[in-house]
Amino acid sequence: MRKRADFLAANGGLRTTTPGFILLIRDRKDADTSMRVGFTVTKKIGGAVIRNRMKRRFRALAREIVPTKGLAGADHIMIGRAKGVERDFGLLRSELASALDRLRP
Incomplete structure (x- = not known):
């Protein structure tokens, strides 16, 4: 996704927070x-x-x-x-998987 309107529209959807990122x-x-x-x-x-580097991860x-x-x-x-930069990749992986599970209807 590259359009600002898509990012702004997503702001009204479901949200969860982890130490490394917001989903x-x-x-x-x-x-x-x-x-x-x-x-x-x-x-x-x-x-x-x-x-x-963070976007590549x-x-x-x-x-x-x-x-x-x-x-x-x-x-x-x-x-x-801010904490996502130095966070272990395996930890980020598990956080994303659990965040997606939490937001699943």
Whole structure:
């Protein structure tokens, strides 16, 4: 996802917080069953190198977990938090899986 309007619309959906990130999920309520994923990491987290590293980690997590545990026909947004930069990747993986389970209707 790249459009600002999609990110703003997801802000009105389901939300859960973990130490490494905030997960937003919004059901698009259309016939398309594809799962879309977006990432946001603000400048408060760090410089460009740190933000890009965090987004790469989020992309790897999303490729691995969202196809199996994500909600069909929904937008999934991961917002980076300061503790997510140095957090262990295995821990982030388990946090994303449990966050998706918590938000499942």
